[in-house]
Amino acid sequence: MATRARRPHDDVNTDARRARWRSAARWEVGLVVVLIGVLVFGAAESPTFVDSSTFFYLGINVGYLAIMALPMTLIVMTGEIDLSVASILGLSGSVLGLLWHHGWSIVPAVVVALLVGALGGALNGILVAKAGLPSIAVTIGTLTLFRGLAEILLGSLTVPATGDRQFPAALTNIGVAPIPGTQLSYTTVIFLVLAVVCGVVLHATPLGRAMHAIGLQPEAAQFSGIRVRRIKFWLYVVSGVVCAFAGILLTLQNSSVSYGAGTGLELNVVAIVLFGGVSIFGGRGTVVGVVLSVAIFGALQMALTQLNVQPEIQNVITGALLLISVVVPNGGEAIGRLRERIKRK
Amino acid sequence: MTTDTAVRPVHRFESLLRARELGIAIVIVLVVAITAVRNANFLAAQSVQQLLSGAALVALLSVGETMVIITRNVDLSVGSTLGLSAYVVGDLFKYQHIPVLAGFAVGIVVGAVVGAVNGLVTTVLRVPSLVVTLAMLYVIRGVDGVIVNGHTIDPSAIPRAFTEVGYRTLFGVPWLAIIVLVVVAVAGYAMRSFRASRDLYAIGSNPEAAALAGIPAGRRVFTAFVISGTLAGLAGALFLALHAQVDNSGGLGYELTVVAAVVVGGVAIFGGSGTVVGAALGALLLNTINQALVASKVSSFWNMAVAGGLLLAAIAFDRWLSLRVARGLKSARGVHRDV
Amino acid sequence: GSSTGSGAGQAGAATAGGIKKGLTVYFIPKDTQNPYEVLADQGGQKALAEVGGKVVVSSGTQDTATAQIPSIQAAIQAHAAAIVIAANDPSALCPSLNQASRAGIEIVSFDSDINCGGSPNHLFINQANTQQIGTSEVDLLAKQINSTGQIAILSAAASATNQNAWIGYMKQELAKYPNMKLVTTVYGNDDPATSLTVLQGLLSAYPDLKGIISPTTVGISTAAQYFDTHKDVAAKIVLTGLGLPSQMKSYVLDGTVKSFELWNPSNLGYLAGYAAASLASGSAGMQTGAAFKAGSLGSYQVAAPSGTTGPSVVLGPPTVFDASNISQFNF
Amino acid sequence: MTNPADTNARLVLTNATKSFGTVRALADGSITLYPGEAHALLGENGAGKSTLVKILAGVYRPDGGELRIDGVPVEFGGPAAARAAGVSIIYQEPSLFPDLTVAENIFTGRQPLGTLRRIDRRAMHRDANEIFARLGVRLDPAQPARGLSVADQQIVEIAKALSFNSQLLVMDEPTAALTTVEVLRLFEVMRTLRSHGAAVLFISHRLEEVFASCQRVTVMRDGRFVRTAPIEELTVDDVIRSMVGRDLATLFPKTVTAAGEPVLEVEKLSTAGVFDDISLTVRRGEIVALAGLVGAGRSEVARAIFGIDRRDSGTVRVHGRTLPNGDPLAAMAAGVALVPEDRRQQGLVMAMGVDQNVALASIRRLARFGLIRRAGERALASSWSARLRIKSGRLRDAVATLSGGNQQKVVLAKWLARDPALLIIDEPTRGIDVGTKAEVHRILDELVGDGLAILMISSELPEVLGMADRVLVLREGRLTGSFSRAAADETSIMRAATGQDAGAAA
Numbered sequence A: 001m002a003t004r005a006r007r008p009h010d011d012v013n014t015d016a017r018r019a020r021w022r023s024a025a026r027w028e029v030g031l032v033v034v035l036i037g038v039l040v041f042g043a044a045e046s047p048t049f050v051d052s053s054t055f056f057y058l059g060i061n062v063g064y065l066a067i068m069a070l071p072m073t074l075i076v077m078t079g080e081i082d083l084s085v086a087s088i089l090g091l092s093g094s095v096l097g098l099l100w101h102h103g104w105s106i107v108p109a110v111v112v113a114l115l116v117g118a119l120g121g122a123l124n125g126i127l128v129a130k131a132g133l134p135s136i137a138v139t140i141g142t143l144t145l146f147r148g149l150a151e152i153l154l155g156s157l158t159v160p161a162t163g164d165r166q167f168p169a170a171l172t173n174i175g176v177a178p179i180p181g182t183q184l185s186y187t188t189v190i191f192l193v194l195a196v197v198c199g200v201v202l203h204a205t206p207l208g209r210a211m212h213a214i215g216l217q218p219e220a221a222q223f224s225g226i227r228v229r230r231i232k233f234w235l236y237v238v239s240g241v242v243c244a245f246a247g248i249l250l251t252l253q254n255s256s257v258s259y260g261a262g263t264g265l266e267l268n269v270v271a272i273v274l275f276g277g278v279s280i281f282g283g284r285g286t287v288v289g290v291v292l293s294v295a296i297f298g299a300l301q302m303a304l305t306q307l308n309v310q311p312e313i314q315n316v317i318t319g320a321l322l323l324i325s326v327v328v329p330n331g332g333e334a335i336g337r338l339r340e341r342i343k344r345k
Numbered sequence B: 001m002t003t004d005t006a007v008r009p010v011h012r013f014e015s016l017l018r019a020r021e022l023g024i025a026i027v028i029v030l031v032v033a034i035t036a037v038r039n040a041n042f043l044a045a046q047s048v049q050q051l052l053s054g055a056a057l058v059a060l061l062s063v064g065e066t067m068v069i070i071t072r073n074v075d076l077s078v079g080s081t082l083g084l085s086a087y088v089v090g091d092l093f094k095y096q097h098i099p100v101l102a103g104f105a106v107g108i109v110v111g112a113v114v115g116a117v118n119g120l121v122t123t124v125l126r127v128p129s130l131v132v133t134l135a136m137l138y139v140i141r142g143v144d145g146v147i148v149n150g151h152t153i154d155p156s157a158i159p160r161a162f163t164e165v166g167y168r169t170l171f172g173v174p175w176l177a178i179i180v181l182v183v184v185a186v187a188g189y190a191m192r193s194f195r196a197s198r199d200l201y202a203i204g205s206n207p208e209a210a211a212l213a214g215i216p217a218g219r220r221v222f223t224a225f226v227i228s229g230t231l232a233g234l235a236g237a238l239f240l241a242l243h244a245q246v247d248n249s250g251g252l253g254y255e256l257t258v259v260a261a262v263v264v265g266g267v268a269i270f271g272g273s274g275t276v277v278g279a280a281l282g283a284l285l286l287n288t289i290n291q292a293l294v295a296s297k298v299s300s301f302w303n304m305a306v307a308g309g310l311l312l313a314a315i316a317f318d319r320w321l322s323l324r325v326a327r328g329l330k331s332a333r334g335v336h337r338d339v
Numbered sequence C: 001g002s003s004t005g006s007g008a009g010q011a012g013a014a015t016a017g018g019i020k021k022g023l024t025v026y027f028i029p030k031d032t033q034n035p036y037e038v039l040a041d042q043g044g045q046k047a048l049a050e051v052g053g054k055v056v057v058s059s060g061t062q063d064t065a066t067a068q069i070p071s072i073q074a075a076i077q078a079h080a081a082a083i084v085i086a087a088n089d090p091s092a093l094c095p096s097l098n099q100a101s102r103a104g105i106e107i108v109s110f111d112s113d114i115n116c117g118g119s120p121n122h123l124f125i126n127q128a129n130t131q132q133i134g135t136s137e138v139d140l141l142a143k144q145i146n147s148t149g150q151i152a153i154l155s156a157a158a159s160a161t162n163q164n165a166w167i168g169y170m171k172q173e174l175a176k177y178p179n180m181k182l183v184t185t186v187y188g189n190d191d192p193a194t195s196l197t198v199l200q201g202l203l204s205a206y207p208d209l210k211g212i213i214s215p216t217t218v219g220i221s222t223a224a225q226y227f228d229t230h231k232d233v234a235a236k237i238v239l240t241g242l243g244l245p246s247q248m249k250s251y252v253l254d255g256t257v258k259s260f261e262l263w264n265p266s267n268l269g270y271l272a273g274y275a276a277a278s279l280a281s282g283s284a285g286m287q288t289g290a291a292f293k294a295g296s297l298g299s300y301q302v303a304a305p306s307g308t309t310g311p312s313v314v315l316g317p318p319t320v321f322d323a324s325n326i327s328q329f330n331f
Numbered sequence D: 001m002t003n004p005a006d007t008n009a010r011l012v013l014t015n016a017t018k019s020f021g022t023v024r025a026l027a028d029g030s031i032t033l034y035p036g037e038a039h040a041l042l043g044e045n046g047a048g049k050s051t052l053v054k055i056l057a058g059v060y061r062p063d064g065g066e067l068r069i070d071g072v073p074v075e076f077g078g079p080a081a082a083r084a085a086g087v088s089i090i091y092q093e094p095s096l097f098p099d100l101t102v103a104e105n106i107f108t109g110r111q112p113l114g115t116l117r118r119i120d121r122r123a124m125h126r127d128a129n130e131i132f133a134r135l136g137v138r139l140d141p142a143q144p145a146r147g148l149s150v151a152d153q154q155i156v157e158i159a160k161a162l163s164f165n166s167q168l169l170v171m172d173e174p175t176a177a178l179t180t181v182e183v184l185r186l187f188e189v190m191r192t193l194r195s196h197g198a199a200v201l202f203i204s205h206r207l208e209e210v211f212a213s214c215q216r217v218t219v220m221r222d223g224r225f226v227r228t229a230p231i232e233e234l235t236v237d238d239v240i241r242s243m244v245g246r247d248l249a250t251l252f253p254k255t256v257t258a259a260g261e262p263v264l265e266v267e268k269l270s271t272a273g274v275f276d277d278i279s280l281t282v283r284r285g286e287i288v289a290l291a292g293l294v295g296a297g298r299s300e301v302a303r304a305i306f307g308i309d310r311r312d313s314g315t316v317r318v319h320g321r322t323l324p325n326g327d328p329l330a331a332m333a334a335g336v337a338l339v340p341e342d343r344r345q346q347g348l349v350m351a352m353g354v355d356q357n358v359a360l361a362s363i364r365r366l367a368r369f370g371l372i373r374r375a376g377e378r379a380l381a382s383s384w385s386a387r388l389r390i391k392s393g394r395l396r397d398a399v400a401t402l403s404g405g406n407q408q409k410v411v412l413a414k415w416l417a418r419d420p421a422l423l424i425i426d427e428p429t430r431g432i433d434v435g436t437k438a439e440v441h442r443i444l445d446e447l448v449g450d451g452l453a454i455l456m457i458s459s460e461l462p463e464v465l466g467m468a469d470r471v472l473v474l475r476e477g478r479l480t481g482s483f484s485r486a487a488a489d490e491t492s493i494m495r496a497a498t499g500q501d502a503g504a505a506a
């Protein structure tokens, strides 16, 4: 029957438009321009922006966010979404904290934390891929569930609690010291490595092509022998693990954790991915775009904080940027349509 | 096809549709019953009133959200809108001493304006509403913050007559609940009975076909957003009436709660089907769960986890139901049309 | 331990001023919107203005440690003289603050202390002796319900450092009242809506409740509003805790709430401002007994470390507000 | 040529042009419709028929040309405007609202109103039933459109168009999914409409239908008007010649080859409510046709064999190896290919280019060290689109911009590129013009010659009789007949398909 998968754009003309405007090239170019703009602004306005430590701090502040944005990119590419990322981050951090609190040594604690992330992702995967439930609804549910579990685990406890041993200094060091001889924070490097992996997988491998197909037209993908469910399932598992990893990094970076860690970050992650030019309907977008988007948001935050701009204003700017990012590509079209309408009158 | 093969599934289908709302209602009753067993006091008039007024705001938001979601869009800005409207109203009470009714009017206007912006950007520029309203979520909260600027509206600033709406009852029903019930009833009826509202379903059900059918999709979707914003604005005023205080955090994070309520209420997240009554019941269910947990003396650490689990259960249940419907139809069509 | 030099006027052995001009002090509140924090920051600004320095207020819009870290970094990069911070998390800020400290920035915590196991070594400006807050609230309630019946606590977030510390002492103090029974602690996350929901659940869960302590301004004002609008509840249950007079005034005057306590947040910020300035000017140290002048508040002494609290200065005993005095306060 | 000034014409379209980016969809769209005539619009896939229709419907604004209705020049701002001007359309692809009831689908935006402008459901259902009565079908107006079979969807579309009882009815391949009987009924209705002075524009690739129901014919080629003539002045060959612009090779180029060893062996395949106890064998070098009425469950059998749907019971063996249940990838590995029924939803990723679609099923083979070789991808695509004469702009263009027939060829290319041992092809020529049809048949014949085994599902008896070595007939999910090429004929197949004397049906 003529039901469309929830995707307005197999209407050919919409397609033509998106193909034209959302065409990666144009989009990433636009982002590069914006990024340069932000950097110039920062350098001009804030005396401390060009300070070598800025880059390190930037890594500290957005590194874990950026890492969560990568699996989110892949998931959005397949036309789904994962709003539970920040809760998984909090949950894995809490698990790590609890085990540490109970005297475990770091390695097994980290492993278990990652495992919990995988399980959380698997739950999402089963409900979305296997049971076929709408991911936005499911992951709102697991968002609540995972955060709740974290609260059950740690409750009012902040680890390390008074009297606990501190997390190993060698590891918590990632929060205070850049990689020796550089100004790169460890999270930055980890992010960049993961980004390269994601980019190659998404843009150069059969698996990546499959993700595109799934995002554009799941049924056609299935009829081409693409294991739609399986791929989606594993994407959620990967997302779970990666977000758990981000949770561990954040915990070590802050050398402490409480159950609320990262509350509400899911929407920031989504915002970063969308600003990176990934279509919310799936099938379109690039990892490069997301990397640029991360850089823009990070640099902007640094500059504005250094300039002591009210955080409220920062919110406004974030939102405005996101709006512009979608309005600009469609603006031309809209004007065209309006002209048409006037002509007809 | 022969009439009987055609008709049977229909009756089953419609009854199931009805059961959709019924199902949630039953779940609510169950939750209340189970809690009452552990704590008879949960059935006291007072706590029933609390269940209603506690759910009122989210229910109100979910009505507008439903209309938007039915058109295959979403409005993530409702929480921020509520916060902004609440503070603006409070601010006017505090410094301009505006009359009580004006308070509600202002709230509604603020909401309508936000809704109009959402609607315009979404329809005129054809931008996915999730992105638009996500952006607006930040923008509005930021603007709100700039206005609030660390101040707070405290009870003394708000006219008694205004806050009374938050707690006075009529025949034991809180005014707050009555207002929301009226909105739900009106909206619920309208969504069934008018061409424009059926258009909303059509648009969400198959946008391309809607265009071919000459439905003014832009105007309809715009209207849906304006309604959603308006109700969010009204909710803001009621928020102020209920809490008699507000700072920058009013309605923080409501958006996901509302979407959750709508989904639990059986509205298809990708549009085309669902009812505002269901959504309102969804809101009531979520709130009932929260209060039941505290009332049955579960450690408050468990609230979130249990709420999340139940949410997932509700979604799964909904799925199971619609699968039953589909199967009903398929088996009915199993016989080919007589030649 | 409590400080000898608590309260204004009572001058101990104070070193004469000697504060450098042109100091820049970063005030990093829990968030930029919390009215209580805003009052405190204004106090700080007043203090620095008096000594010819300036205050930069920087923080996020929400009470998270991650939102405060960029502000600390900004302070470091701006080579601030001192940081005065109200920690959203006792430990999460330690790494960043350590960096700041190593960069030669004096660290002062106020309102909500950090717990970094002595490094960075910092001065905690305590609104009032922690133990005293916990115990006094219990006593305040005990007086009104003549020491008998079920009581409950309506707190902020489950992970809120201050509240948890105070609740700890409340439980100790309750040992003195065998007939008072703490039935539960619920968390309103400093959000009116959540606070209301848990409060209502509380009421139906414990019909025989006699008293509620809410050691957080949002919690107590939400509860007060509910009591105010449900006189039958107000008649049965006594409410007290920590609140802002401006928010609570109407409830106290109409008798919904008998009494509650708080300190003057802007004095707290003011004191913190002077402490930070003095440390930055080297005119005061953190060693026990070290004294410094805090402008119109008179002079203060550093109290000895005790338990998890390092060197600290105590603003003074909390003020108890009731119908008799509440109208005199403007915060 | 059309004459704009023609006063007693209902509709006159003159020299309409329309381009999509580089694609020139319509170079000279011209047609004149008179009251009371049924007018056929013919042309190969991609000739521009649907584009012309969409211009009449106000969906596209023509780049040039003039449209007059009842002598008055009009410019449609959108579908609503066209509708207001009395033009009602049946589009090539059904466009229903799955969540709304059948009746609501028919009366969208025009629901009968009661007091206070409230929708009067009873009246709405009554009106719907009246139309169904006219069409001689029984559908429940209150049932949701979701779940309607392709044919039922088409019925609802027709009912919708009729409900306007407008004076101008345009039907873009309305019969593609209909059974003979329903087609006959549709012709009845057309006749009554004409008797009331309505003009009907009828598009179909089934020439016999055209000759059975239309008075005049307009032929288009490559987006250009070729000729308009009264039907009696034309023979089928004339029409075909002017459509394809050349003499046509025979439509069913069938070379009978000796069948080899079995490739596909299906035993006792069953899925509750869809099909039951299906056993069949397809040998190397033979075409086995699955005939039956639309809705008989043939596609479902195909889907079950390929593994899209899980089967309840039964075994599927390819080259003697049993295929796992519900695993298309395994089936593909075993050399099975499925060209599905619905090319827009299942066959193609509409937004992807021709190249990526052709490569989609072979993408793993095109990878080296796990990385896709773009060059190899393009080479594959260009060689196949050459072999199948796919008409498209650049290979990068989205297949959405291709005409139905060319899209079908892309699907074929996609699967042939894997050089499969067994090709399951569902409705290989549905909505495809005679020219392309002959090509497709020629291709199939070649493939069989090279030893491919083909299971062909088709609702067109001539195709079945023309191409199949053996014919299996499915009725209500059961095998009700099996005929050798020699034994197969219309009557016996229809009898098996309908379970009654086919004389009535044929």
Ligand SMILES: Nc1ncnc2c1ncn2[C@@H]1O[C@H](COP(=O)(O)OP(=O)(O)OP(=O)(O)O)[C@@H](O)[C@H]1O
Pocket: A012, A013, D020, D023, D024, D025, D026, D043, D044, D045, D046, D047, D048, D049, D050, D051, D052, D092, D400, D401, D402, D403, D404, D405, D406, D431, D432, D433
């Ligand atoms: N929206 C579009 N964008 C780009 N090209 C298009 C579009 N629609 C049609 N075309 C092109 O215009 C030409 C005519 O297409 P059209 O659908 O009118 O052919 P048709 O005669 O209807 O073919 P069929 O018989 O297969 O339906 C085709 O070559 C097609 O590729």
Ligand SMILES: Nc1ncnc2c1ncn2[C@@H]1O[C@H](COP(=O)(O)OP(=O)(O)OP(=O)(O)O)[C@@H](O)[C@H]1O
Pocket: A001, B329, B330, B333, B334, B335, B336, D146, D147, D148, D149, D150, D273, D274, D292, D293, D294, D295, D296, D297, D298, D299, D300, D341, D426, D427, D457, D458, D459
């Ligand atoms: N959309 C649908 N929803 C429910 N049942 C359907 C649907 N489409 C078909 N069916 C049922 O599934 C079976 C197969 O339908 P389908 O029309 O695909 O048969 P078919 O033989 O493949 O017809 P064709 O291949 O000629 O289109 C039939 O029993 C039909 O009643």
Ligand SMILES: [Mg+2]
Pocket: D049, D050, D051, D092, D172, D404
């Ligand atoms: Mg066509």
Ligand SMILES: [Mg+2]
Pocket: D295, D298, D299, D300, D341
């Ligand atoms: Mg079929």
